Amino acid sequence: xxxxxxxxxxxxxxxxxxxxxxxxxxxxxxxxxxxxxxxxxxxxxxxxxxxxxxxxxxxxxxxxxxxxxxxxxxxxxxxxxxxxxxxxxxxxxxxxxxxxxxxxxxxxxxxxxxxxxxx
Numbered sequence: 001x002x003x004x005x006x007x008x009x010x011x012x013x014x015x016x017x018x019x020x021x022x023x024x025x026x027x028x029x030x031x032x033x034x035x036x037x038x039x040x041x042x043x044x045x046x047x048x049x050x051x052x053x054x055x056x057x058x059x060x061x062x063x064x065x066x067x068x069x070x071x072x073x074x075x076x077x078x079x080x081x082x083x084x085x086x087x088x089x090x091x092x093x094x095x096x097x098x099x100x101x102x103x104x105x106x107x108x109x110x111x112x113x114x115x116x117x118x119x
Contacts, residue, residue, distance in 0.1 A: 006109030
């Protein structure tokens, strides 16, 4: 939940993979503004959602600085990753994209937030 619409509606975030140590996983963003600056926000553990530019940022407190990259000309980003070992079972992993978008409230769109749980 917690998407904040931009020029093409709600940016959509979807994750695939098991989050088991060493597993291949992927987070895909679609329906975002094309060729826009985007930041991936990440949190581990329970989160305390916070108001953000007229929407809700779920991954709070944040884990380090966000990954900042541009969306593709079609408004997407694919982020593959391999899950690190040593993360305790049952740990929540939260992610959400923040995208610059002049058509959005306060010039920023938010993807939905997704939560994964380590096995």
